[in-house]
Amino acid sequence: MKIKQPEQITPQSKNFSxxxxxxxxxxxxxxxAPVRGCMVIRPYGYALWERYQKILDGMIKKAGVPNAYFPLFIxxxxxxxxxxxxxxxxxQTAVVTHGGGKKLKEPLIVRPTSETIMYYMYSRWISSWRDLPLKINQWANVVRWEMRTSLFLRTTEFLWQEGHTAHATLEEAEKEARRALRMYQKFYEKYLALYPILGVKSNQEKFxxxxxxxxxxIMMKDGKSLQAATSHNLGQNFAKSFNITFQDKDKKTKYVWQTSWGLSTRAIGGLIMGHGDDHGLxxxxxxxxxxxxxxxxxGKEDKKTKAYLEQVKKAAGNVRxxxxxxxxxxPGWKFNEWEVKGVPIRIEIGPREQQEKTVTLVRRDQLGEKITVSLEKLKDKLSSxxxxxQESLYQKHKDFTEKNSLFVDSWQEFKKAIANKKFVYAYWCGSPQCEEKIKEETKATTRCLPLNATTKKGKCVFCGKPASQRWLFARSY
Ligand SMILES: [Zn+2]
Incomplete structure (x- = not known):
């Protein structure tokens, strides 16, 4: 049988995309997929998504938000x-005009997001302050007809979770929106080992x-920013459009205050571009x-080698x-393949290891270094x-982000820093015109006003008018 050798991966420095x-x-x-802009998530990619789901679903439920399911058609x-x-x-919508061979009286939209269908139901379910807060999360697929697509990052159909809550007061809604943001922060820091910048979107960029x-x-390895999750304080906009009211304790009828928040399969793209190297994931x-x-x-397996393999499996403990x-x-072919797949640790066993009752370990993030460990110590060694x-990947990404972030005060510096693929913190006067022109000239957009931004006297990096806070600017996905 002729075996196809693994093909080369284009180096990041040559062509990042x-x-x-x-x-x-x-x-x-x-x-x-055969339909342009759509993708098939293969078992290994889906296993990764299932890991995401398991972790995030646990966090969502812990926050008191149960799951439900709403229809695909709106x-x-x-x-x-x-x-x-x-x-x-x-x-961006896909519209269904026919069903069962007949033209529909009212066309149906394939959900691009579920605010409208969920809030229609919320208006039926909420009537008193006793019904609040109402919090529901949904794991689902959504469809947005994208012109330019990229696997995981922007696909016509994608998977996500969307949380939707309704509250009696603005303060409660604001608290919930921030809770969701902190949840995503924890998810990225603790599990994906990525260093996130949290902030508020400009009016232009908000939902x-x-x-x-x-x-x-989150900064990707090419210096671009990935909007990796969002959480919205919806105020009473949807409550008014969908007439979601409740009778408060003071007997007055009031509109609810709402939030929605989501994380999608994009987060897989972020993981790839946040940690990947020329060998793969x-x-x-x-x-x-x-x-x-x-x-x-x-060379060949016999009873002895099989027995040793079983011993090693047992000694490894409960790692996946x-x-x-x-x-x-x-073996060389296999090394290469598992490196491409980003498996954190490779365990090599050969005649020498078998003789010495050891194994040889190689870290995916430090290829070339070999660690010999005895069978008795294998379990502890693997877990440590x-x-x-995990820790070192996070630190590396944090250092990378900080090293490539700059405070900039002049337009010349700004252009240079963006061209050099930096995250740029600069004063901006808040005018949409400046924001638009900055985008036209540099392709950089306001990513956010960081939560920890301080207020000082400054000048807009573009127009020179007074500005009081530094916004994060970057090119983005
Ligand atoms: Zn300006």
Whole structure:
């Protein structure tokens, strides 16, 4: 049988977006679907998404938000109810006009997001202060007809969770929007080992229909920012469009205050571009579907080698373990393949290891260094190594982000810094015109006003008018 050698991955320095696509395809995370802009998430990519789901779902439930499911189809008229929402989403919607061979009386929209369908139901379910707060999360697919697509980062159909809450007061809604933001921060820091910048979106960049949008921005290895999750304080905009009212304790009828928040399969793209290298994926142990892979290196298997393999498996403890027993490919071929897939630790066992009752470990994030460990110590070593890798990946990404972030005060410096792929913190006067011109000239947008921004006297980096806070600017996905 002729074995296809693994193809080369384009180096990041040569062409970052080709590198990205190569990794997604060669690690078998996803593939292109027959419908343009759609993707097939392959088992390895879906296992990663399931890890995300498991962790985040636990956090959402712990915060007192249960799951439910709302329909894929939304009546056309629903989308028209909130003005900004319809303006933003109409050009991107997929519309069903026929069903069962007949033209429908009212066309149906394939959900681009579920505010409208959920809030229609909320208006039926909420009547008293006793019904509040109402909090529901949904795991679902949504469809937005995108013109320019990229696997995981921007696809016509994608998977996500969307949380939707209704409260009696603005303060409660604001608290919930911030809670969700902090939840995403924790998810990225603790599990994905990525260093996020939290902040508030400009009016131009906020969610259509929101009063305020909080965002998680993460620096990718090419210096671009990925909007990695968002949380919106919706105020009473949707409550008024969908007439979601309640009788308060003072007997007065009031509109509810709402939030929505979401994280999508984009977060897989962020993981790839936040940690990946020229060998492929680098997965943080806490989300890696496979944490360690055993690769036996002997000419042929016999009773003895099989027995030793069993001993090693047992000694490894309860890490998520894979054993690569394929005979048709060489160990070197296997090393390469598991490196592309980003498995945190490789466990090599050969005749020498068998003789000495040891194994040889290689970290994905430190290829070339070999660690010998005895069978008795394997379990402890693996668990401490996995922790070390997790920590070191986070530190590396934090250092990278900080090293590539600049405070800038002149327009010349600004242009140079953006061209050099930096995160730029600069004063901005708040005018949409300046924001638009900055985008035209540099392709950089306001990513957010960081939550920890201080107020000082400054001048807008573009027009020179007074400004009081530094915004984060960057090119983005
Ligand atoms: Zn300005």
């Amino acid at each position: 080709r590198w990205y696509t190569d990794v997604v395809l060669k690690a078998q995370l996803a593939d292109y 009546p056309w008229s629903f989308l028209q109810k909130e003005k900004e929402h319809v303006e933003n989403f109409s050009p 259509a229909g929101a009063e305020k949008t909080y965002t998680v921005e 680098v997965l943080p142990p806490r989300v890696a579907p496979i944490q360690a892979v055993i690769i036996p290196i002997w 373990l894979e054993v690569d027993l394929r005979q048709e490919v060489s 190594l996995l922790e070390e890798i």
